[in-house]
Amino acid sequence: MPELIPTFLAFALAYLAFAQLALSQPQHLKTIAPDARPPGKCRGRKSVATLLLLISLVLLLRTEGAAFGTLIWVQLLSAAGFCVAQTLAWRPAWLHWLVAARR
Template identity: 35%
Template structure:
């Protein structure tokens, strides 16, 4: 059961760092291409990234307690950040899937899709 908490904490940290990376102009061009999104979408991505990293901390603390969970969380953060950097270099299409999920849940984007004839 402990491994599920570690994996969940890592996945949350990886998604959070991916959101932060995609919200930057250079990484957006590498991963998505095309025009840069609106400031609202950038803020949404950064907020979602912050929430996911905070959720990673909560899961790590709940899983291992305060003292050891904080240490594990720092190690998970460093591993997730390195893997996001590797993903940007070797497989940027993986990060585009994360962006598709975020934009799917983005309410203003859904409203624009329904208003088109």
């Protein structure tokens, strides 16, 4: 089980990255926090998302090796994107803490 910790951590980082990318879009931000002001250029959110995705990739490359780490990372990206889409569809309030942290 301890060998799965880097994979779970990489998934969590990818989930947060996709949540940040979703919050950089005005329609999702309005759904989560109707009183929030429009995001503007959102360079900060997109930069954080890119950094989180890069960290998750490096984490998997270091723990799993180049070939298998890349394969797991690509699969985690699709799973994390799907989970963020489902969170936005069913429980958008769960992402409200990300908006509150950026104010």
